[in-house]
Amino acid sequence: MTLNLVWVVPVCGVAAILFAIYLAWDVLRRDTGTEEMQNVGAVIYEGAVAFLRRQYTTIAILAVITALLVGGLIALFERYPEVEISIVELGIRTGVAFLAGAALSAISGIIGMYIAVKSNLRCASAAGRSIGEALVVALRGGAVSGFLVVALSLLGVAAIFYLYGGGSAPHDAPFIIVGFGFGASFVALFAQLGGGIYTKAADVGADLVGKVEAGIPEDDPRNPAVVADLVGDNVGDCAGRGADLFESTVAENIGAMILGVGLAKATGVTTWIFFPLVVRALGLISSIVGVMSVRLRKGEDPMTPLIRGYAVTLVLCIIGLAACTYFMLGQAWWWFFIAGLIGLLTSLAFVAITEYYTGRRWRPVRTIAEQSKTGAATNIIAGIAVAFENTAAPVIVIGIALIGSFWAGAQASGMLGISAAIGGIYGTAVSTMAMLMTCAYILAMDTFGPIADNAGGIVEMSGAPEEIRRGIDALDAAGNTTKALTKGYAIGSAALAAFLLFSAYLDKVALVRTRIMEGLGYAPEVINQMVAASKVVDLSKVEVFVGATVGAMLIFLFSSFAIRAVGHTASNMIEEVRRQFREDPGIMAGTSRPNYARAVDISTRAALKEMIVPGVLALATPIAVGIILGAEAEAALLMVGTISGIILATVMNNGGAAWDNAKKSIEAGLLKDSAGNVIRKGTETHAASVVGDTVGDPLKDTAGPSVHVLIKLLATTSLVLAPLFIRL
Numbered sequence: 230m231t232l233n234l235v236w237v238v239p240v241c242g243v244a245a246i247l248f249a250i251y252l253a254w255d256v257l258r259r260d261t262g263t264e265e266m267q268n269v270g271a272v273i274y275e276g277a278v279a280f281l282r283r284q285y286t287t288i289a290i291l292a293v294i295t296a297l298l299v300g301g302l303i304a305l306f307e308r309y310p311e312v313e314i315s316i317v318e319l320g321i322r323t324g325v326a327f328l329a330g331a332a333l334s335a336i337s338g339i340i341g342m343y344i345a346v347k348s349n350l351r352c353a354s355a356a357g358r359s360i361g362e363a364l365v366v367a368l369r370g371g372a373v374s375g376f377l378v379v380a381l382s383l384l385g386v387a388a389i390f391y392l393y394g395g396g397s398a399p400h401d402a403p404f405i406i407v408g409f410g411f412g413a414s415f416v417a418l419f420a421q422l423g424g425g426i427y428t429k430a431a432d433v434g435a436d437l438v439g440k441v442e443a444g445i446p447e448d449d450p451r452n453p454a455v456v457a458d459l460v461g462d463n464v465g466d467c468a469g470r471g472a473d474l475f476e477s478t479v480a481e482n483i484g485a486m487i488l489g490v491g492l493a494k495a496t497g498v499t500t501w502i503f504f505p506l507v508v509r510a511l512g513l514i515s516s517i518v519g520v521m522s523v524r525l526r527k528g529e530d531p532m533t534p535l536i537r538g539y540a541v542t543l544v545l546c547i548i549g550l551a552a553c554t555y556f557m558l559g560q561a562w563w564w565f566f567i568a569g570l571i572g573l574l575t576s577l578a579f580v581a582i583t584e585y586y587t588g589r590r591w592r593p594v595r596t597i598a599e600q601s602k603t604g605a606a607t608n609i610i611a612g613i614a615v616a617f618e619n620t621a622a623p624v625i626v627i628g629i630a631l632i633g634s635f636w637a638g639a640q641a642s643g644m645l646g647i648s649a650a651i652g653g654i655y656g657t658a659v660s661t662m663a664m665l666m667t668c669a670y671i672l673a674m675d676t677f678g679p680i681a682d683n684a685g686g687i688v689e690m691s692g693a694p695e696e697i698r699r700g701i702d703a704l705d706a707a708g709n710t711t712k713a714l715t716k717g718y719a720i721g722s723a724a725l726a727a728f729l730l731f732s733a734y735l736d737k738v739a740l741v742r743t744r745i746m747e748g749l750g751y752a753p754e755v756i757n758q759m760v761a762a763s764k765v766v767d768l769s770k771v772e773v774f775v776g777a778t779v780g781a782m783l784i785f786l787f788s789s790f791a792i793r794a795v796g797h798t799a800s801n802m803i804e805e806v807r808r809q810f811r812e813d814p815g816i817m818a819g820t821s822r823p824n825y826a827r828a829v830d831i832s833t834r835a836a837l838k839e840m841i842v843p844g845v846l847a848l849a850t851p852i853a854v855g856i857i858l859g860a861e862a863e864a865a866l867l868m869v870g871t872i873s874g875i876i877l878a879t880v881m882n883n884g885g886a887a888w889d890n891a892k893k894s895i896e897a898g899l900l901k902d903s904a905g906n907v908i909r910k911g912t913e914t915h916a917a918s919v920v921g922d923t924v925g926d927p928l929k930d931t932a933g934p935s936v937h938v939l940i941k942l943l944a945t946t947s948l949v950l951a952p953l954f955i956r957l
Contacts, residue, residue, distance in 0.1 A: 234500075234503075234507045234553070234556060234557055235387075235503045235506065235507065237507050237510045237511065238383060238384075238387050238503075238506045238507060238510045239384065239387065240510075241383075241510035241511065241513045241514055242380045242383045242384040242387070242510060242513070243380075243384075244513070244514065244517070245376045245377075245379065245380035245383075245513040245514075245517065245669070246376070246377065246380045246381075246384075248376055248517050249372070249373045249376040249377045249380070252369045252370075252372050252373045252376070252520075253344050253373045255369060256344065256347065256348050256351055256366055256369050256370045256373070257344075257347055257351075259351040259354070259355065259366060260351065260354045260355070261350050261351060261354055262350060262351075262353055262354030262357070262687075262691075263354075263691060265690075265691035265692060266350060266353055266354060266687050266688075266691045267350065268691075269350075269686075269687045269690045269691050270346075270349060270350035270353075270687055272456055272825065273346060273349065273456065273459050273460055273463070273683065273686075273687075274346045274347070276456060276457070276460035276825075276829045277342060277346050277460045277463045277464055278343075278346075279829075279833070280427060280460065280464050280829075280832075280833050280836070281338075281339060281342060281464060283833060283837060284419075284420070284423050284424075284464070284836070284837060285335055285339065285420075287419075287837055288331075288335065288416055288419045288420065288423075289331075289335075291415075291419065291844075292327070292328065292331040292412065292415060292416065293328070295327070295415060295848070296324040296325075296327040296328050296331075296412070297324065299320075299323060299324060299327060299408070299411070299949060299950070300320040300321060300323055300324030300327075301320065302320075302950065302953060303316070303319055303320035303323055303949075303950075303952075303953075304316055304317045304319070304320030304321070305320075314401075314405075319405065322393060322405055322408070323405070323407075323408035323949060324408065325408075326389055326393070326405070326406055326407075326408035326409040326411075326412065327408040327409070327411050327412035327415070327949075328412060329385065329389060329409055329412065330385070330408065330409035330410060330411065330412030330413035330414075330415075330416075330476075330479060331412035331413065331415055331416045332412075333381050333382070333385045333413065333475065334412065334413040334416040334417055334420070334472045334475045334476055334479075335416050335420070335472070336381065337374075337377055337378045337381050337382075337471045337472060337475040338416075338420050338467075338471040338472040338475070340373070340374070340377055340471075341373065341374025341375075341377060341378065341467050341471035341676065342374075342463050342464060342467040342471070344370055344373040344374060345370055345371065345373075345374060345463055345467040345676055345679060345680050345683075346463050346467075346683075347370070348366060348367065348369075348370025348371070348373075348680045349370075349463075349680055349683035349684050349686075349687060350684075350687060351366050351370070352366045352367045352370065352680055352681065352683075352684035352701075352704075353683075353684040353685075353687040353688050353691075353697075353701065356684060356688065356697050356701045356704070357694075357697045360525065360531070360701075360703060360704065361524065361525035363681075363684065363701065363704055364523070364525050364531050364534070364535075364704060364707075365523065365524070365525075366680075367677045367680040367681045367684065367704060367708070368520065368523055368535070368538075368673060368674070368677050369520070370676070370677075370680050371672070371673040371674065371675065371676030371677040371678075371680055372520045372669070372670075372673035372676075374467060374471050374672060374673070374676045375516070375668075375669040375670065375671070375672030375673035375675075375676065376513065376516070376517070376669050376673075377471075378471050378474055378475045378478070378669075378672055379474075379478060379509070379512075379513055379516075379668050379669040379672070380513060380669075381475065382413070382475050382478040382479045382482070383478070383482075383506060383509050383510060383513070385409065385479065386406065386409065386479055386482050386483060386486075386506065387506055389406045389409050390402050390403070390406055390486075393405045393406055399490075399493065399499045399502050399503075400490050400493060400494060400499075400502075403483060403486040403487045403489070403490055403502065404487065404490075404737060404740070406483060407483055407487075407945065407948045407949050408949055409479060409483065410476065410479045410480040410482075410483045410484075410941075410945045410948070411942075411945040411946060411948070411949045413472075413475055413476035413479045413480065413945075414476045414480060414938065414941045414942040414944075414945045414946075415848070415942065416472055416476070417472040417473045417475065417476035417938045417941075417942075418844055418847060418935065418938045418939060418942050419840055419844050420472040420473075421470070421472060421473050421934050421935050421938050422791060422840045422843060422844060422931070422935045422938075423464075423836045423837060423840040424461070424464040424836070425791070425795075425927075425930050425931030425932070425934060425935055426791070426794045426795055426798060426832075426835060426836040426839050426840060426931055427457075427460075427461045427464055427832045427833065427835075427836035428458070428460075428461025428462060428464065428832075428930060428931075429461070429795045429799070429926045429927045429930050429931045430457075430461075430794075430795050430798035430799045430801075430802055430831075430832050430835060430836070431454050431457035431458040431460070431461045431802060431828065431832045432458050432461060432923075432926055432930075433795065433799035433802070433803075433923045433926055433927070434454045434457075434799050434802025434803045434805070434806055434828070435452050435454035435455055435457070435458045435802075435806070436919055436922065436923055437799075437803055437919070437920075437923055438452070438454070438803055438806040438807055438810070442807075444911055445817075449689065449690075450689070450690040450692075450823075451816050451817055451819065451823060452806065452823065453805065453806050453809045453810075453816070453823035453824055453825060453827065453828045454802055454805075454806050454828045455686065455690065455825075456825040456828065456829060457802070457825070457828040457829045457831070457832045458686075459682075459683050459686045459687075460829060460832075461832065462679035462682050462683055463679060463683065467676050467679055467680075470672070470675055470676070470715070470934065471672070471676075473719070473934060473937065473938050474668060474672050474719065476938065476941055476945075477665075477668075477719065477722060477723065477726070477941060478509065478665055478668060480726070480730065480941045480944060480945050481505075481661055481662070481665060481722070481726040481729060481730070482505050482506065482509065482662075483733075483948075484658070484726065484729045484730040484732075484733040484944070484948075485504075485505035485658040485659075485661065485662055485729060485733075486502050486503075486505055486506075487733040487736055487737065487948075488654055488655055488658045488729065488732060488733055488736065489501035489502040489503075489504060489505065489655065489658070490502060490736075491651055491655075491736060492645070492647065492651060492652075492655055495645070495646065495647045495651065496645055496646070496647070498559070500557045500558070501558075501655070503557075504553070504557050504558065504659075504662075505658065505662045507553055507557065508549075508550065508553050508569070508659075508662045508663060508666060509662060509665060509666065509668075511546070511549035511550070511552070511553055511666065512546055512549065512665065512666025512667060512668065512669065513669055514545070514549070515542050515545035515546045515548075515549055515666065515667070515670075516542050516666075516667060516668075516669035516670040516673070517669075518541060518542070518545055519538045519539065519541045519542030519545070519667075519670045520538060520670060520673055522537070522538050522541045523535060523537070523538040530703070530707070531703050531704050531706075531707035532707045532710055532711075535674055535677070535707065535711060538670065539580075539667070539670060539671075539674070542667050542670045543573060543576075543577065543667060546573055546663070546666040546667055547570065547573060549666070550566060550569045550570065550573070550663050550666065551566055554566040554569065554659075559644075559645075560644050561641035561644045561645055561652075564637045564638065564640045564641035564656070565637065565638065565641060565655075565656060565659045567633075567634075567637040568633075568634040568637040568638050568656035568657070568659045568660045568663075569659045569660060569662070569663030570663070571630050571633045571634045571637065571660050571663075572630065572634065572659070572660035572661060572662070572663035572664035572725065573663050573664060573666065573667075574630075575626060575627075575630040575660070575664055575721055575725065576664045576667060576671075576718055576721060576722070578626045578721075579623065579626065579717045579718055579720070579721035580714050580717060580718060582619070582622045582623055582626065582717060583713050583714050583716070583717030583718075583883060583886075584710065584713075584714060586615065586618075586619040586883045586886075586887055587710065587713040587714075587883055587886035587887050587889075587890055588710060588890065589706075589890050589891075589893065589894040589897070589899065593615040593618070593619070593887050594615075594887050594890045594891050594894060595891075595894070596611050596615065597611045597612050597615060597887055597888060597891035597918075597921065598891040598892075598894050598895055598899070598900050598918065599611075599900070601891065601895065601900075601914045601915075601917040601918040601921065602900075602902070602908075602914050602917075603917075604913070604917050605916075605917040605920035605921060607917075608888075608891070608917045608918060608920065608921035609920070609921050609924055612884055612887060612888045612891070612921050612924070612925060613884065615883075615884060615887050616880045616881070616883065616884025616885075616887070616928075617880060617884075619879060619880070619883045619884065619887075620876050620879050620880060623717075623720065623721065623724070623879050624876070626721070627721070627724040627725070627875075630660060630725060631657055631660075631725065631728055633660075634656045634657045634659065634660035634725075635653035635654070635656050635657050636653065636656070637656045638652040638653040638654065638655050638656020638657065638659070639652050639653035639656065640652075641656070650764075654728075654729075654732045657725065657728050657729055657732070658729050658732075660725055661722065661725040661726050661729050664721065664722050664725055665722055667718075668722075671714075671715055671718050672715070674711040674714065674715060675711060675712055675715035677707075677708055677711050678708030678709060678711050678712035678715075679708070679712075680708070681701065681704040681705045681707065681708035682705050682708055682709075684701050684704070684705075685698070685701045685702060685704075685705045688701050706893065706897070709886070709889060709890060709893065710890075712886070713882070713883065713886035713890075713929075716882040716883075716886070716929070716933065716934065716937075717882070717883065719934075719937055720875060720878050720879055720882065720937060723875060723878075723937055723940060723941065724875045726941075727871040727872070727875065727940065727944075730867075730871075730941075730944035730945075730948070731864070731867055731868055731871065731944070733944075733948060734863075734864060734867060734944065734947050734948055734951060735763060735764050735864065737948060737951045738763045738860050738864070738951055738954075738955060739760045739763040739764060741951060741952045741955055742756075742759050742760065742763055742955060743756055743759075743760055745955070746759060763860075766861055766864045766865050766868060767861065768865065770861065772858040772859060772861075772862045773858075773861050773862050773864075773865045774865070775858060775862065776854050776858050776861075776862030776863060776864075776865040776866040777862075777865035777866060777868065777869040778869070779850065779854055779866055779870075780854075780865065780866035780867065780868070780869040780870030780871075780873065780943075781869050781870060781873040783846070783847070783850050783866075783870055783939075783943075784870055784873040784874045784877055784936060784939070784940075785873070785877070786846065787843050787846060787847055787932075787935070787936065787939055788877060788881070788932040788935075788936060790839075790842055790843035790846065791843055791927070791931050791932040791935050792927045792928070792931065792932050794835070794836075794839035794840070794843075794931075795926070795927035795931050796927070797835070797839070798831065798832065798835035798836070798839065799923075801831050801835065802828060802831055802832065805827060805828055805831055806828070809823055809824060809827075843935075847939050847942055847943075848942070848946065850866075851863065851866055851867070851943050851946045851947055852946065852950060854866050855947065855950060855951075855953065855954035856953060856954065859954055859955070859956050860951060860954040860955045860956070863947055863951075863954050864947075866943070866947075867943050867944060867947050870940065870943050871940045871943065871944070874936045874937070874939060874940040874943075875940065877933075877936060878933045878934075878936040878937050878940075880928075880933075881928035881929060881932050881933035881936070882928070882929050882933040882934070883929075884925060884928060884929070885925030885926060885927075885928040885929025885930065885933065886925070886929050887925070888918075888921045888922050888924060888925030888929075889922050889925055889926070889929070891918055891921065891922070892915075892918040892919055892921065892922040895908060895910075895914060895915050895918050896910055896915065900914070
C-alpha cells in the first residue's frame with residue numbers, strides 16, 4: 230500500500246520558516262558589543278545593502294527582459310507543446326514562473342545576507358564572553374539563511390506546481406514549472422558571479438598591499454580595502470551562496486518530478502511525482518534537530534560540535550528516508566531506500582574528500598605550505614598539482630554513486646512492471662534527493678564561515694583585546710573549513726543532479742517528439758522508434774560533436790571572464806590602496822582615517838559591470854547551439870559542459886581552499902624551518918603563501934562557485950526551450 234504524504238511538504242516548510250524566524254529573533258536580541266564594534270558593523274551593513282540594492286536592480290531589469298524573451302519565443306515558435314494547453318498560455322505561464330523563481334531566489338539571498346550582517350556584530354560581542362556562545366550565534370545566524378533558502382525553494386515548487394494544475398493534471402505540471410527553475414538559475418548566476426567578483430577583488434587588493442607590501446595584519450583598520458573585503462564576504466558567500474543553493478534545490482526537485490512522471494504513467498500512482506518534495510521536507514526537520522544539537526564542550530575544537538551536528542542530521546535523514554520510501558514507493562521501497570542511502574553516503578564522502586584536500590592537518594595543504602619556503606613560484610606549482618590531483622577521488626565517488634543508485638533502481642523495475650532503464654534513472658533521482666536532505670544544515674555551516682570571518686574583522690578593527698581575537702580566530706579557522714566542505718557538497722550534489730537533469734531533458738525531447746508525430750499522423754511503431762532514438766546522443770554526428778565541444782569550451786571561457794574580472798578589479802584596488810598610503814602618511818601612523826568608501830565603490834562598480842558579459846554568454850550559448858544545431862547537439866553540450874564544469878569547479882574550489890589554508894597554517898605557526906624554528910608572519914615564506922592564496926581566491930570564491938551555477942543554468946535553459954530545438 231502507498232500513501233500520499235504530500236501534506237508533509239507544507240507542514241515541514243512552514244515549520245522551517247517559523248524555525249528560521251525564531252533563530253533570527255534569538256540572534257538579533259543578543260548584545261551588540263562596544264560602541265567601536267557597532268560603528269564598524271554599521272559601515273559593513275551600509276556597504277552590503279548599498280551593493281545588493283544596485284546589484285539586484287540590475288538583475289531585476291535583466292530578468293524581466295529575459296522572461297519576456299523566453300515567453301515570447303515559446304508563444305511565437307513552439308507548435309507542439311508537451312502539455313495540453315495553448316501555446317500562448319504556455320509562453321505566459323513560463324514567463325511568470327521564470328519571474329517567480331527569480332524573485333524567490335533574490336529574496337533568499339537578500340534575507341540571508343541581512344541576518345548574516347547583523348549576526349557578525351553579535352558574534353564579535355559574544356566572543357568576549359565565551360567562544361561557545363560565539364559559535365552558537367554564528368551557526369544560528371547562518372541557519373536563518375539555510376532554512377529560508379530550502380523552505381522557500383520547497384514551498385515555491387509545491388505552490389507553483391498546484392497553481393499550474395498539479396492537483397488535476399500532475400503528469401503535465403512538472404513540465405510547465407521548469408521556468409521556475411530557470412528563473413532561479415538566472416538570478417543565482419548573476420548573484421554568485423557579481424558577489425564573487427566584488428569580494429575577491431577587495432580581498433586580493435587588501436592582502437597584497439596590506440600584508441605583503443605594508444606588513445600590516447589582516448583586517449587592520451589602516452587598510453583602505455578592509456571594509457570592502459568584509460562587505461564582500463556577505464554579498465558573495467552569504468547572498469550569492471544562498472541564491473546558488475536555492476536554484477540547486479529547485480532545479481533538482483523539478484528534474485526529479487519530471488522523471489517521476491514516467492513512473493506515474495507506468496504504475497498509475499502519482500506518489501512518484503510528489504516523492505522528491507516529501508523527502509526534502511523531512512530533511513528540513515532533521516536539519517532543525519541537527520542545528521539545535523550543536524554545543525561547544527570545554528576544550529573542544531569548534532569544528533567538532535559542527536561535525537557532531539552534521540552526524541545527527543545525517544542519522545535522522547536516514548530514518549526519514551526509510552519512512553518516506555516505505556510509505557510512498559510501495560513494494561519496491563527497499564531498493565529505492567538503498568539508492569537514497571547511497572546519496573547520503575556520497576555527501577559524507579565528499580565532505581571527507583574536501584576535508585582531506587583543504588584541511589591543515591593533511592598532506593596536500595602541508596605540501597603547499599612547505600613549498601612556500603622556496604618562493605611564490607613553487608607554492609603555486611604545488612597548489613596547481615593539488616588542485617588537479619583532487620579531481621580523482623570525487624569522480625570515482627560520483628561514478629560509484631551513479632552506478633550503485635542506478636543498479637538499485639533497476640532492481641525495483643521487475644516489481645513495478647517498468648523497464649530497468651526507467652527504474653534505474655529514478656534510482657539516481659532518489660539518490661540526488663536524499664543527498665539534498667542535509668542541504669539546510671550544510672548551508673548553515675557555509676554561512677557560519679563569513680559570519681565568523683566578519684566577526685574577526687570587527688574585533689580587529691574595533692581594537693578589542695587580544696584574548697577575544699584568539700577566540701574568534703579559532704572560529705574563523707573552522708569557518709574556512711566549513712566553506713570548503715560546503716563547496717565540495719555542492720559539487721557532489723551537482724554531479725548527481727547532472728545525470729538527473731540530463732535524463733529529464735531527454736525525457737522532455739522524447740515527449741515533444743511524440744506530440745509532434747502524433748499530430749502529423751505517424752504510425753505508433755514509427756513513433757516508438759523515434760522516442761527510442763531521442764534517448765541516444767551520437768557523438769559521431771558532426772553537429773553533435775561540435776555541440777559537445779562548444780559545451781566544454783563554454784566552461785573554460787566563462788571561467789576566464791570571471792577570473793579576468795577579479796584580476797582587473799584587483800589591480801584597480803591595489804592602485805587605490807597604494808595611492809592612499811602614498812598621499813596620506815597619517816593612515817599608516819594611525820592619525821588619519823582611510824577612505825573606505827572609495828574602495829567599496831571600486832568593487833561595486835566593477836562587479837556590476839563585469840558580471841554582464843559572462844552572464845549573457847552563459848545564457849546565449851546553449852540557446853544558439855540548440856537553435857542552430859538541434860536538440861541532439863544541445864544534449865551533447867549539456868552532457869559535456871556539465872562534466873567539464875564539475876571537474877573544473879572541483880579543481881578551482883578545492884585548489885583555492887588548499888592555497889588559503891596553507892597560508893593560514895603558516896600564520897598559525899604550524900610551519901618550521903630546518904632548524905626547528907617557527908616561521909612567522911612577515912617572512913618571505915609567508916609572503917609567498919599570500920601570493921598563492923591570492924591566485925586561489927578568484928578560483929574558489931568567484932569562478933568555481935559560478936561554474937557550479939552555470940551547469941544548472943545550462944540544464945534549465947535546455948529544459949525550458951527544448952521544443953524550439955527539435956527537428957524530425
